[in-house]
Amino acid sequence: MLQQLLAADQVLPGPAGQRIADGAVLCQDGTILAVGQRTPVERLASPTAERHDFPGGTILPGLINCHVHLVFDAGDDPARAAADATHAAMAQRAERLLRSGVTTARDLGDRDGLAIQFRDRHAQGLRIVASGPPITVPDGHCWFLGGTASGEAELRARVRKNAELGADVIKVMASGGQITPNSPSMWDNQFTAAELAAIVDEAEKAGLSVAAHAHGTDAIAAAADAGVSTIEHCTWLRNGGGGYDLRDDVAAKIAERGIFACVAWPSDWRGFIERLGPARAESVVSRFGWMAEHGIRMIPGTDAGVRNSEFDDYAGALQLYEHLGFDRATIVEMATTRSAAALGLSGTTGKLAPGLSADLLVTTGDPLADLANLGELQLVVARGQAASTVA
Known part of the structure; x- marks a missing residue:
């Protein structure tokens, strides 16, 4: 299956506190192959890989x-x-x-x-x-x-x-x-x-x-x-x-x-x-x-x-926790890494890491600056399948 290389201004691989500036994610056959800074990950991609760049965007777990x-x-x-x-x-x-x-x-x-x-x-x-x-x-x-x-x-x-x-x-x-x-x-x-x-x-x-x-x-x-x-x-x-x-x-x-x-x-x-x-x-x-x-x-x-x-509007639902005083990085972790742990899926999804399922989002802006950006989606990938593209 064709490899997919996604790059953006930042990658939030999870859990809270982890951030890769000018990052990229390489996927194949529904699985994440590599996550890291753009240049090293690009070197791992095959010459025929589909390459998608999202300037100003953020890649994070689904x-x-x-x-x-x-x-x-x-x-x-x-x-x-x-x-x-x-x-x-x-x-x-x-x-x-x-x-x-x-x-x-x-x-x-x-x-x-x-x-x-x-x-x-x-x-x-x-x-x-x-x-x-x-x-x-x-x-x-x-x-x-x-x-x-x-x-x-x-x-x-x-x-x-x-x-x-x-x-x-x-x-x-x-x-x-x-x-x-x-x-x-x-x-x-x-x-x-x-x-x-x-x-x-x-x-x-x-x-x-x-x-x-x-x-x-x-x-x-x-x-x-x-x-x-x-x-x-x-x-x-x-x-x-x-x-x-x-x-x-x-x-x-x-x-x-x-x-x-x-x-x-x-x-x-x-x-x-x-x-x-x-x-x-x-x-x-x-x-x-x-x-x-x-x-x-x-x-x-x-x-x-x-x-x-x-x-x-799941992004709108998550804004409840910001209203209650939770910081944005913690809220993103709650909806990804922590939820995966609660559901017994830590070895499958919830973060961006090699070997895990290619479940990810690309937002237009930075959700850590404005949680509403979780609702401004350019791409949704579930189990390696592009589910939604915007713009």
């Missing part, structure tokens, strides 16, 4: 969205959307993710394994890490996706079923949610600590990690005790509602055990904050800084597919 739902359509009726989901519709959503710079997406809840089937039929383009139907209680949060189970025996059987479907990760609804009518409230536990531990144990037997949806603090604590790999939303709602219960001991345990937190806020986070009002918004967003202060490693995701959370 972005990772750690929480999406390809079977949902961002509308008001997720159950209907999931029932009507087709691979054609999912392909359109995957393309929108790609065009926003996302080269890897973790799908955390589909109907009966649709995202797994879609992953297997699309070996090129967007890399998908799929959970299959999330495990929930009968009539529980997202029961309509087909993953209901009750009692330890059924829970273990459901984990095995998802593994047989080809799941990359097990998703469990440790708490209730807000998109399923007549189901447990967001702060309610759906499983006991022992049941969550059984799910983690069975997943480990299959070589799989566990992602736990948990809004309530009690559910967060139970998920941490069970040893999940990531906690989704991690909202810290007080039992019974009525505010937040930020427990230092639970936060310390999450940090100590290396569990990642994915708060999964949409690209339109500004609109959400505006609707909350200044006082309540401050209460809601302050927990992000509190988690960071406790050493909890946060990873970004958008819950794309649920109401008002589209599959576009």
Whole structure:
């Protein structure tokens, strides 16, 4: 296959702090061959290599969205959307993710394994890490996706079923949610600590990690005790509602055990904050800084597919963290190197290094000077395949 040589004003290979001025990346057969300063990398390229220069641009790893739902359509009726989901519709959503710079997406809840089937039929383009139907209680949060189970025996059987479907990760609804009518409230536990531990144990037997949806603090604590790999939303709602219960001991345990937190806020986070009002918004967003202060490693995701959370503008979603005071280099690392580690993909993607997948972006300007430049894309390459060119 023809080699591709990409050069730009700078390369940000990852993690934060690494920068190569006047850099280049050489790729072949979907794999990165070399990364470094332009002249030495150019010498490694074959005479027939395709050469692309991006003056003023930045080359960096492809972005990772750690929480999406390809079977949902961002509308008001997720159950209907999931029932009507087709691979054609999912392909359109995957393309929108790609065009926003996302080269890897973790799908955390589909109907009966649709995202797994879609992953297997699309070996090129967007890399998908799929959970299959999330495990929930009968009539529980997202029961309509087909993953209901009750009692330890059924829970273990459901984990095995998802593994047989080809799941990359097990998703469990440790708490209730807000998109399923007549189901447990967001702060309610759906499983006991022992049941969550059984799910983690069975997943480990299959070589799989566990992602736990948990809004309530009690559910967060139970998920941490069970040893999940990531906690989704991690909202810290007080039992019974009525505010937040930020427990230092639970936060310390999450940090100590290396569990990642994915708060999964949409690209339109500004609109959400505006609707909350200044006082309540401050209460809601302050927990992000509190988690960071406790050493909890946060990873970004958008819950794309649920109401008002589209599959576009990942750069806009990442600006939430700049609003919260995170520096830009750290934000880029969160969306690349750190997310790859959380998903078990450090040996595959998340940085630019020889032997890793050719997943990369070329931005028009410098995202370390202006994070919005992550949305000004000249090229998106996923697994060596050019997915989007602009201008």
